[in-house]
C-alpha cells in the first residue's frame with residue numbers, strides 16, 4: 001500500500017512545498033520528553049515494585065543487580081551468543097530465500113498459482129504448533145532454533161515482497177518494455193528497486209517475528225540462551241533475574257528494527273523523500 | 280525528404296472485455312490507415328476513447344493489432360524496438376534514478392558501455408536544457424522538467440521515430456507552451472519523425488504537418504488535415520496570428536464538434 005501511494009504522489013509537483021512543512025518538529029524536544037517519560041516510569045515501577053512480593057514482580061534496581069550477577073560468571077554473554085547466532089542465521093536465511101520467492105510470486109502468475117496457497121497457509125497457521133515435529137527432525141541444538149526462526153520469519157518477508165511487486169505500476173514496467181528490456185532487466189532495473197520499500201517492511205516485521213521465534217525455540221527445545229535463563233529463573237522464583245533477558249530481548253528487538261530502518265535509508269535513499277510527503 | 284517512414288495499413292483493434300461473465304467487444308480502431316514521411320510531425324487528435332493511445336501503442340509494439348500492418352522504415356512492427364522511442368504522458372521516470380541515470384536507462388538496457396552512455400545522456404540532457412539538474416531525482420523536478428527528461432531518455436537511444444502520448448497534457452499552460460517551442464527546436468536539430476497525441480488543437484496545428492482527426496465508436500479516421508505552415512516554425516506569435524493556423528484550427532474544431540454533438544443524441 002505504501003509503495004502504491006508513493007508512486008502516485010511522485011506525479012504531483014508540490015514536493016518542495018510539502019517537504020518544507022514536514023520538518024517543523026523539533027527533535028531535541030522529543031528526546032527530553034522521552035527521557036522524562038522513561039525516568040518517571042522507572043520511578044513508579046521502583047516504588048510499586050518494592051511493595052510487591054519479589055516472586056510476583058521485580059523492580060529496576062533489583063533487575064540491575066541481577067544483571068551484574070549474570071554478567072559475573074559469563075552466563076549472560078554465553079546465553080546471548082547461544083541466542084543470537086541461530087537468530088542471525090535463521091533470519092538471514094529467511095531473507096535470502098524469502099525475497100526471491102516473493103519476487104517470483106508477485107511477477108509470474110504461474111508461480112503464484114503454484115505456491116501462493118502454501119505461503120498464505122504458512123502465514124496463517126500458528127507454526128509454533130509444529131515445534132514438536134521440528135524437534136524430531138532437527139534435534140535439540142542449533143539446527144532446530146534456526147529452523148524455527150526461519151519458518152516464522154520467512155512468511156511476512158515473502159508476503160510483503162509479493163505485495164510490493166504487485167504494487168509496481170504497470171506503466172513503470174511498460175517503460176522497460178518500450179526500451180526493449182529483457183525479463184531479467186525489467187526485474188533487476190525496475191521491479192526490484194521499486195519493491196525495495198516493501199521488502200524492507202517485510203524485513204522489519206521479520207525482526208520481531210524472529211526474536212519471538214528464537215525465545216519460543218529456547219523454551220521448547222534445549223532450554224538454553226536467553227530464553228533458557230527466563231525459564232530457569234522462573235522455575236527458581238528468581239523474578240529479577242528473569243527480567244534481565246526480557247529487557248535484553250526488548251533492546252535487541254528495538255535495536256535490530258532500527259538497524260533495518262537505517263539500512264532502508266541507505267539502500268533506498270529516494271524513498272525517504274517520498275514517504276515524508278505523507279506526513 | 281519524400282521518404283515514407285511510418286506506414287499504418289488498415290489497422291483494426293478489438294478489445295474483448297468480460298464483466299460478470301458477459302463478453303463484450305470494443306472496436307477501438309477500425310480500418311485505420313495513414314503514413315508519415317521522414318522528418319514529419321503528425322498529430323493524432325479526437326475525443327476521448329477514439330483510439331489514439333491504442334494506435335500509438337500498436338506503433339510502439341506495446342499492443343498487438345487485431346488486423347492490419349504497421350511498417351516503420353520498411354520493416355513490419357512485431358514488438359518494441361530501438362527505431363522507435365516512446366514518451367509517456369506522465370514522463371514515467373524511475374524515481375530511484377537521477378535525471379542523468381533516467382536518460383541512460385535505454386542505453387543501459389541496450390548494452391552501451393557506461394562511459395559512452397553517460398556521454399550520450401549528458402548530451403541529450405543539455406539538448407533539452409536540463410544540464411544543471413543532471414543529478415536531481417524526479418521528486419526534485421517540476422512536471423515540465425520531468426517531461427524534458429522523458430524526451431531526453433527517448434532521444435538518447437537515437438530512434439528514427441518519436442511517439443508521444445499527450446506529452447504536455449498534464450502541464451500548466453505556460454510550461455506547455457515552453458515545451459512546444461522546445462520540441463520545435465529539437466525537431467529542427469534532429470529531424471526526427473514524430474507522431475504525437477493531443478487534445479489541444481492549438482498544439483496540434485502549431486506543431487504538426489498533418490493532423491489526423493479521429494472519431495470514436497468505432498475509433499476511426501475522419502479526415503487527415505494538412506497544415507501548410509513553413510518550417511522552421513520559430514515565430515510562434517506570427518504563426519498563431521496567421522490565417523492558415525486559425526482556419527485549420529477552426530476547421531478541425533468544427534469537425535470534432537459535429538462528431539461530438541452527433542454522438543450525444545445516440
Ligand SMILES: Nc1ncnc2c1ncn2[C@@H]1O[C@H](COP(=O)(O)OP(=O)(O)O)[C@@H](O)[C@H]1O
Pocket residue numbers: 294295296305306307325326327328329330331332333334498
Ligand atoms: N486494455 C484495454 N482493454 C479494454 N479496452 C480498452 C483497453 N485499452 C483501450 N480500451 C478501449 O479502447 C477504446 C480506445 O481507447 P484509447 O486508445 O485509450 O482512446 P484515447 O486514447 O483516444 O482516449 C476505449 O473505448 C477504451 O475503453
Ligand SMILES: [Mg+2]
Pocket residue numbers: 331332333
Ligand atoms: Mg489516450
